[in-house]
Amino acid sequence: MPVIRTLSKVAKQALLNPGCGCQPITVAVRTISFSPRQVTSDASFHSVSFSETDHPKVLITGGLGQLGVGLAKRLRKRFGNNNVILSDIRKPPSHVFHSGPFIYSDILDYKNLREIVVNNRITWLVHYSALLSAVGEANVSLARDVNITGLHNILDIAAEHGLRLFVPSTIGAFGPTSPRNPTPDLCVQRPRTIYGVSKVHAELMGEYYHHRYGLDFRCLRYPGIISADSQPGGGTTDYAVAIFHDAVKTGKFECNLKPETRLPMMYIDDCLRATVEMMEAPADTLSMRTYNINAMSFSPEELAQEVQKQLPDLEVTYDIDQVRQAIADSWPMNFDDSNARNDWGWKHDYDLPELVQTMLNYIGSDSRISQAN
Ligand SMILES: NC(=O)C1=CN([C@@H]2O[C@H](COP(=O)(O)OP(=O)(O)OC[C@H]3O[C@@H](n4cnc5c(N)ncnc54)[C@H](O)[C@@H]3O)[C@@H](O)[C@H]2O)C=CC1
Numbered sequence: 001m002p003v004i005r006t007l008s009k010v011a012k013q014a015l016l017n018p019g020c021g022c023q024p025i026t027v028a029v030r031t032i033s034f035s036p037r038q039v040t041s042d043a044s045f046h047s048v049s050f051s052e053t054d055h056p057k058v059l060i061t062g063g064l065g066q067l068g069v070g071l072a073k074r075l076r077k078r079f080g081n082n083n084v085i086l087s088d089i090r091k092p093p094s095h096v097f098h099s100g101p102f103i104y105s106d107i108l109d110y111k112n113l114r115e116i117v118v119n120n121r122i123t124w125l126v127h128y129s130a131l132l133s134a135v136g137e138a139n140v141s142l143a144r145d146v147n148i149t150g151l152h153n154i155l156d157i158a159a160e161h162g163l164r165l166f167v168p169s170t171i172g173a174f175g176p177t178s179p180r181n182p183t184p185d186l187c188v189q190r191p192r193t194i195y196g197v198s199k200v201h202a203e204l205m206g207e208y209y210h211h212r213y214g215l216d217f218r219c220l221r222y223p224g225i226i227s228a229d230s231q232p233g234g235g236t237t238d239y240a241v242a243i244f245h246d247a248v249k250t251g252k253f254e255c256n257l258k259p260e261t262r263l264p265m266m267y268i269d270d271c272l273r274a275t276v277e278m279m280e281a282p283a284d285t286l287s288m289r290t291y292n293i294n295a296m297s298f299s300p301e302e303l304a305q306e307v308q309k310q311l312p313d314l315e316v317t318y319d320i321d322q323v324r325q326a327i328a329d330s331w332p333m334n335f336d337d338s339n340a341r342n343d344w345g346w347k348h349d350y351d352l353p354e355l356v357q358t359m360l361n362y363i364g365s366d367s368r369i370s371q372a373n
C-alpha cells in the first residue's frame with residue numbers, strides 16, 4: 001500500500017496548500033503515475049513523455065472547425081507533416097484529407113480516443129471539439145455532452161498517457177457580474193450560457209488535474225476569432241467574419257448585434273501563433289495555467305466604418321438576434337492579457353486596420369479567382 005499512502009499524503013498537502021506553488025506535489029504525483037480512471041497497474045508503462053521524442057506527436061480533436069485546419073498547417077510546418085493528426089466526426093474536404101494525416105475520432109468514445117493516442121504515440125493533445133455559444137444555447141444537452149463529458153474523457157486520457165494538453169477557453173467564460181472593461185484573468189466568473197459554464201468547468205478541471213495529477217494542462221482564453229478561409233461554427237462573434245464575405249460578394253451586410261456592442265477580437269494568425277507559443281513555453285515561465293490573450297476590441301459600427309474605408313459603398317443594416325445580443329451584453333468588452341504578455345511574451349501582430357486589409361485582400365482575391373474559373 002505504499003502508493004496509496006504516498007498519494008494520500010500528497011493529496012493532504014495539496015489541500016492544505018491553497019497557493020499555486022504546487023511544483024513539488026506535481027512531481028511526486030507524476031512519479032507514481034496515478035491515473036484518474038484507476039488504470040494504475042501499467043500507467044507508467046504506456047505513458048510517453050515529451051522528452052522521449054525530438055518532435056511532439058500531436059492530435060487535434062474537432063479539427064475541421066474554424067481553427068483546427070490552420071493550426072494543423074502551422075504545427076506540420078514546425079514538426080513535420082506526419083507528426084500532426086487532425087481528427088473530427090465530420091468528413092474532411094478533399095484538400096484537408098490530402099494535406100496530412102486525418103482520423104475519425106468522437107471525443108465521447110473513450111476507448112476510441114485511447115486507441116488513437118496509444119497507436120500513434122501521441123504526446124500533445126489540442127482539444128478543439130466544442131459547441132460554441134449560440135449553437136450551444138440551441139442544443140443544451142448536446143453541448144453538455146460534448147463540452148463537459150467529452151472534456152472528462154480528454155482529461156483522463158491526457159493524464160493517463162502523460163500528454164501535454166491544450167484546451168482553449170473563451171471570453172465567454174465570463175458573465176454579467178465579471179468586470180467587463182477590462183476583464184482580468186482572475187475575477188468573478190458566472191457565465192449565463194452552457195458554453196461559458198462548460199469552459200469555466202474546463203479551466204477548473206484542467207487546473208485541478210495539473211495540481212492533483214501533474215497533468216501539463218495549458219489553456220488560453222481566446223477572443224472572437226476572425227478568419228478568411230474557414231467559417232465560424234455558430235458563435236456570438238460570427239458577424240465579424242460574415243461582414244467581410246458579404247461586403248465583397250453583395251456590398252450589403254445585415255448585422256445581428258447592435259451597432260455599439262463592443263467585444264474583444266483577434267485575427268486567426270495571432271490566435272494560432274499564441275497557441276503554439278503557449279504550448280512551447282517552458283513550464284517555469286507559466287505562473288498560471290489559464291491566460292487571457294487579446295489583440296483588439298471593436299463594435300460592429302467601428303468594424304463597418306473600417307471596412308467602408310476600403311469599400312465605401314458597403315451598406316450595413318441591423319436586425320438584432322436577441323439570443324446573441326444577450327450573450328454579447330454579458331461578455332467582456334476589453335480583455336486584460338498583461339499576464340500572458342509578462343510571463344511568456346505574448347504580443348499580437350494584427351490591430352483593426354491590418355485585420356480589415358488582410359481579410360479583404362484574401363476574400364477579394366479568392367472571389368476574383370472563383371469568378372475567373
Ligand atoms: N472560433 C472562435 O472564435 C473561438 C473558439 N474558441 C474555442 O476554440 C475551439 C475551436 O473552435 P472552432 O474551431 O471555432 O469551433 P468549431 O465549432 O468551428 O469546430 C468545432 C468542431 O468540433 C467538432 N465536434 C463536435 N462534436 C464532436 C465530437 N463529439 N467529437 C469530436 N469532434 C466534435 C465539430 O465537428 C467541429 O468541427 C473550441 O473549443 C472553441 O470553444 C474559443 C474562443 C473563440
Ligand SMILES: CC(=O)[C@H](N)C(=O)O
Binds near residue numbers: 132134195224238
Ligand atoms: C468567442 C467565442 O468563444 C466564440 N466565437 C463564440 O462566439 O461563441
